[in-house]
Amino acid sequence: MTAVFVVEDEPLAAEAHAAIVERLTGFTCSGTAGSLAAATAALLGPDAVDAEVLLLDLHLPDGNGLELVASLRRSGLRPVVLAVTADRDLRAVKSALGAGVADYLLKPFTASVLEAKLARAAASSAAARVALDQRRIDRAFETLHAEPELQKGLQQDTLALVRRELAGGAALSASEVAEAASLSRPTARRYLEHLVAEREVERRSRYGQPGRPEFEYRLR
Known part of the structure; x- marks a missing residue:
């Protein structure tokens, strides 16, 4: 009416x-x-x-x-x-x-x-x-569909690089992502941990490697 x-x-x-x-x-x-x-x-x-x-x-x-x-x-x-x-x-x-x-x-x-x-x-x-x-x-x-607000110091373009390296489905360490994306290991790990916090990525301990224990990351 x-x-x-x-x-x-x-x-x-x-x-x-x-x-x-x-x-x-x-x-x-x-x-x-x-x-x-x-x-x-x-x-x-x-x-x-x-x-x-x-x-x-x-x-x-x-x-x-x-x-x-x-x-x-x-x-x-x-x-x-x-x-x-x-x-x-x-x-x-x-x-x-x-x-x-x-x-x-x-x-x-x-x-x-x-x-x-x-x-x-x-x-x-x-x-x-x-x-x-x-x-x-x-x-x-x-x-x-807007991108979630990033933590201070993070950049969308770098985050996209990290996502791209994980897009193949393989579980990768921070070192492997850093090498593939031409980033430093601390930078790669920071972005990976951000994706873990956003529940886009799961983190697991990687076993069977000599030396210091390392985490691996995989898209959910």
């Missing part, structure tokens, strides 16, 4: 607009307000109502309806705004469009005109939701 909030200072007009919204399939009127203050409280207060589409009279007793649009945008809310006005001045129309109004309804208008405008607004709102959901999904995948 597309939630439509009506801001209209004439009670009979507000009631008529709400009735048109309610009789349209897929729409519901989430509330009405007769002033800028009442609309602000309803949409931005602690018990804020939903408003995917805002049917907004621009000339209200306590201010201009565009002030409400600006307040909503500052709060991160961007309903599709249908401006209702009797003002036919082209400069006023351009000003409203620049402030975030999506479409205009010039008074007086018929129920069929309002229905057509609401249908267009609902389609625009649905498209915006899809785009927003896609951006959220994209950000989630970026976070999921």
Whole structure:
């Protein structure tokens, strides 16, 4: 259901607009307000109502309806705004469009005109939701596949070299990785231990070699 909030200072007009919204399939009127203050409280207060589409009279007793649009945008809310006005001045129309109004309804208008405008607004709102959901999904995948933050002093390119040497599946010692990747043994071991801590690599003692005991590392 597309939630439509009506801001209209004439009670009979507000009631008529709400009735048109309610009789349209897929729409519901989430509330009405007769002033800028009442609309602000309803949409931005602690018990804020939903408003995917805002049917907004621009000339209200306590201010201009565009002030409400600006307040909503500052709060991160961007309903599709249908401006209702009797003002036919082209400069006023351009000003409203620049402030975030999506479409205009010039008074007086018929129920069929309002229905057509609401249908267009609902389609625009649905498209915006899809785009927003896609951006959220994209950000989630970026976070999921982002490289983990490295310890101080470690570099991603060197870590990639160490991973590459282990990619063959063989169990290698720090000395063997260091030689293959042209690194010092302490550097290779530091990166290998980082991968152990990240649970990418398992470490085991290597037996059967003379001299000092050594560990070997293998990708999990």
